[in-house]
Amino acid sequence: MALYTLAMAGGAIAYVPFLTVLLPVRISGMAGDSDVQWLAYVTFTGAIAASLGNIAFGWLSDITGSRRMWILAGLVLSSILLVNFAHVERLNTLIALILAWQLSLNMMLGPLGAWAGDCVPDHQKGMLGGLLAFSPALGALSGAFITLPGLAGPDTRLWLVAVLVCVCVLPVLLFGKPVKFPELHDSAAPVQMTAEQSRRARRLVVRMWVARLLIQISEAALFAYLYFWFRSVDTAMGPSNTAQVLSLVLVAAIPAAMITGKWADRQGRPIFPLAVCAAFSSIGLAAMAVSFSLTTAIAAYVVFGLATTVFLSLHTGQTLRVLPKPHRRGRDLGLFNLTNTGPSLVMPWIVLALVPVFGFPILLALLACLTLAACVLLLTLGDLR
Structure with missing residues (x-):
């Protein structure tokens, strides 16, 4: 699991610094005053390609029965395409290269995400989710x-990212020797589930999907606009201060997720911590909505950020536990991945529609209701094991 955790962190390093720092800077230099508009075009088309690629290559890794081959191919192709952004001089070419890069990147990420479902037993899924909290933290730190x-110029930074990704992902491909657990595959599955068991399995999957979507909507809404919200509370809050708060939350979430995941494994209650995290996300958002000082605003965001990061990390591990068809694990995980990309496509427009008219408190109150709904969805499952 150590090598796998490193590889997943490499997956985050592959796109976080590029999409949040390197790409916007490059577009700004090419598009001038139209940089925001072109960034929106690039982000939108890239998210669609990422969604389709994650499903397609996860499914192909199911069909071929090999994850390692697709991960290696995606690693090589995405790294080659990444460094070639240095040679792009036209915006249309940039969009085409983004589409190709997103597809090749998800050729790696889709099978890599499903690989843990093949090799990590259910009683360790909580610990797996806790370890996955390293990914967003290392992704953000790599950007810094x-x-x-x-340290490096704009073009050299692309090479640095590619090298860091290879250093993180290659060890699990070269030295990882995961043990296959028969109970994780169809060959050891029960001959036939009862009708009640089948209904409950579908209900659990649907509620897990919707709950993650609701949490991701809140996360996506604040991802791009957190700085502006802090400034609306206190103009003394600068970009450096905002980055420090974000880094604090991501780093603190690592031990919190690991402790919570280990507890879930020991107690045999994988869903209950997700419901608790969703509840704290709602509390944090509600506190943010009524915050009128910088101190309370930061404290409220820390509650929301910690709870949300822990939720998303643990949810990723437990999703592998509840997917109904082991032989289509890669495809189904790709469908779950739509909860990550979908909100990023629509939330900026919702924020722009609400905030100028009603202000941030109304938006935050709405998001608090959504995260509370996620909590209720999970709590009302009945059996939270």
């Missing part, structure tokens, strides 16, 4: 590292 003043 490659942009250190004097």
Whole structure:
């Protein structure tokens, strides 16, 4: 699991610094005053390609019965395409290369995400989810590292990202020797589920999907606009301060997720911590909606950010536990991945429609209701094991 955790962190490093720092800077230099509009076009088309690629390549890895081959191919192709952004001079070419890069990146990410479902037993899924909290933290730290003043120029930074990704992903491909657990595959599955068991399995999957979608909507809404919200509370809050708060939350979420995941494994209650995290996300958002000082605003965001990060990490591990068809694990995980990309496509427009008219408190109150609904969906499952 250590090698797998490192590889998943490499997956985050592959896209976080590029999409949040390197790509916007490159578009700004090419598009001038139209940079925001072109960034929206690139982000929108890239998210669609990522969604389709994750499903398609996860499914192909199911069909071929090999995850490792697709992960390696995606690693090589995405790295080659990434460094070639240095040679792009036209915006239309940039969009085409983004589409190809997103597809090749998800050729790696789709099978990599499903691989853990093949090799990590259910009683360790909580610990797996806790370890996955390293991914967003290392993704953010890699962005800070490659942009250190004097370390590298714009083109060299692309090479740095590619090298970091290879260093993280290759060890699990070269040295990882996962043990296959028969109970995780169809060959050891029960001959036939009862009608009640089948209904409950479908209900659990649907509620897990919807709950993650509701949490991701809140996360996506604040991802791009957190700085503006802090500024609306206190103009003294600058971008550096905002970045420090974000880093604090991501780093603190690592031990919180690991402890919570380990508890879930020991107690045999994988869903209950998700419901608790969703409840705290709602509390944090409600507190943010009524915050009128910078101190309370930061404290409220820390509650929301910690709960949300832990929820998303643990949810990823437990999703592998509840997917109904082991032989289509990659495809189904790709469908769950739509909860990650979908909100990013629609939330910016909802924010722009609400905030100028009603302000941030109304938006935050709406998001608090959505995360509370996620909590209720999970709590009302009846059997939270």
